[in-house]
Amino acid sequence: MLSGIVYTARDAAHMKLVNLIKKGQTLPFDLSGQIIYYVGPAPAKPGEIIGSAGPTTSYRMDPLTIPLLKKGLSGTIGKGKRSPKIRKAMKEYKAVYFAAVGGAAALISESITRVSTAAYPELGPEAVKKLEVKDFPAIVVNDIYGNDLYEMRKEEQYK
Amino acid sequence: MKKIAKSLIVNRVAQMCQEANFVLNDDIKKALLRARKEESSEMGKNIFQQLIDNYQLAEKKKVPICQDTGYTVIFVELGEDVKVEGNLQEALFEGVKKGYKEGYLRKSIVKDPFNRENTGDNTPPVIHTEIVSGNKLKLYLMAKGGGSENMSKIKMLSPAQGQEGVIDFVVDTVRRADANPCPPVIVGVGLGGTFEKAALLSKKALLRDLDDAHSDPKTAKLEKKILNKINKLGIGPQGLGGTRTALGVKIEKYPCHIASLPAAVNINCHAARHKKAVL
Structure with missing residues (x-):
């Protein structure tokens, strides 16, 4: 269970952030020590702060992750395996990758207690939001020592 | 010739978009309940429990089961003896627009594979039409995750x-x-x-x-x-x-x-x- 601040960012926001880094420009928010949650939430219904908000598949962000790790990003939340290159980089930069349960989006949104827009409102569902979460359900997949929970699964015992 | 008003199609499509995203069909619910029982991994059982809690919560609160509320794919079986008053394609587009707006569903479609600008209303749907005999219009609507x-x-x-x-x-x-x-x-x-x-x-x-x-x-x-x-x-x-x-x-x-x-x-x-x- 995670509690604290996470930033949302998925495909489009990653492309923008990495472009800024390439050009040597300042990022719209400080990544140092922060966690990015790969999600494009559903819109909030009246009286709610956010709609359903489960993880999207992480591998699409793999080619765009290392520049963010270099800027101090210390964790990501998504679903599915990371590439060997990213796993190595996470060990090097001491970052953790968590999986949340894909499709458990209504349930996960219950753990989000505050929402504000941090960058790129023009991206609609892909805008970067700053979320405050309390008891957000997530599982550590890659720790800073190079372990990988997907790789550790015992396929043989399920045959 | 049976006449079907465009507004009827618009409203029904809008309703289906929302229902599909809020309420899981009984066959899937049953399968998840059965899988929770049959799954041999403890972590797996726990995940099934989360998925069951999730669909129950989504149905109760009328919120999407998954934040990816999908590309709308519509299979149309149009009876030869049906006359749609107005334009069928327009009706399907308007239905999707209305359903995604009023249901607070995520708009997940971009205009162009390269420029990636969101269409803002989850249109266009992907439509597959078959002409069949009879005087019925059958619609099978799917919200397909990316x-x-x-x-x-x-x-x-x-x-x-x-x-x-x-x-x-x-x-x-x-x-x-x-x-x-x-x-x-x-x-x-x-x-x-x-x-x-x-x-x-x-x-x-x-x-x-x-x-x-x-x-x-x-x-x-x-x-x-x-x-x-x-x-x-x-x-x-x-x-x-x-x-x-x-x-x-x-x-x-x-x-x-x-x-x-x-x-x-x-x-x-x-x-x-x-x-x-x-x-």
């Missing part, structure tokens, strides 16, 4: 590769997809026809009830055989290991060319959202 769609594949097999070639291709596609498409998955398989027909059949297969075995006993047997093989991969719920990697395999077939054996695999996530309407 994560599982990305893991789908098509392959033009040689006739000599036969059933074994098909089994290997389907199982391998699920194996490679691993944790990405939100397992437990539902696997739609299209066999035969042409390149595009096989893909279409694989999507159509996903509309079938999970409990529904194929009417041809040999194909029904093949569906079971592939499902068993997939569930022995050990991928399990969310890819964290277990015995329930897929909830079902559905095959649709069509005659094919003497040179070909097209095979398409369309993967759906456990949040398999589709509704049917007969007007």
Whole structure:
């Protein structure tokens, strides 16, 4: 269970952030020590702060992750395996990758207690939001020592 | 000639978009409950419990089961004796627009594969129309998630590769997809026809009830055989290991060319959202 601040960012926001880094420009928010949650939430219904908000598949962000790790990003939340290159980089930069349960989006949104827009409102569902979460359900997949929970699964015992 | 008003279609499509996203069909609910019991991994059981709690909460609060409220795919069966008052395509577009706006569903469609600007209302839907006899308009609407769609594949097999070639291709596609498409998955398989027909059949297969075995006993047997093989991969719920990697395999077939054996695999996530309407 995670509690604290996470930033949302998925495909489009990653492309923008990495472009800024390439050009040597300042990022719209400080990544140092922060966690990015790969999600494009559903819109909030009246009286709610956010709609359903489960993880999207992480591998699409793999080619765009290392520049963010270099800027101090210390964790990501998504679903599915990371590439060997990213796993190595996470060990090097001491970052953790968590999986949340894909499709458990209504349930996960219950753990989000505050929402504000941090960058790129023009991206609609892909805008970067700053979320405050309390008891957000997530599982550590890659720790800073190079372990990988997907790789550790015992396929043989399920045959 | 039976007349159907455009407004009736608009409203029904809007309602289906919302219902599909808020309320899981009974066959999927039953399968998740059964899988929670049958899954041998403790982590897997726990994930099934989360998925069950999630669909119950979504239904109660009328919020989307998954934040990816999908690409709207509509299969239309238009009876020859039906006259739509107004334009059918317009009605379907307007229905999607209304459903996604009023249901606070996520708008997930971009105008162009490269410029990626959001259309803002989840249109256009993908529409497949068949003209049939009779005086009914049947609509099968699916809200198809992008994560599982990305893991789908098509392959033009040689006739000599036969059933074994098909089994290997389907199982391998699920194996490679691993944790990405939100397992437990539902696997739609299209066999035969042409390149595009096989893909279409694989999507159509996903509309079938999970409990529904194929009417041809040999194909029904093949569906079971592939499902068993997939569930022995050990991928399990969310890819964290277990015995329930897929909830079902559905095959649709069509005659094919003497040179070909097209095979398409369309993967759906456990949040398999589709509704049917007969007007």
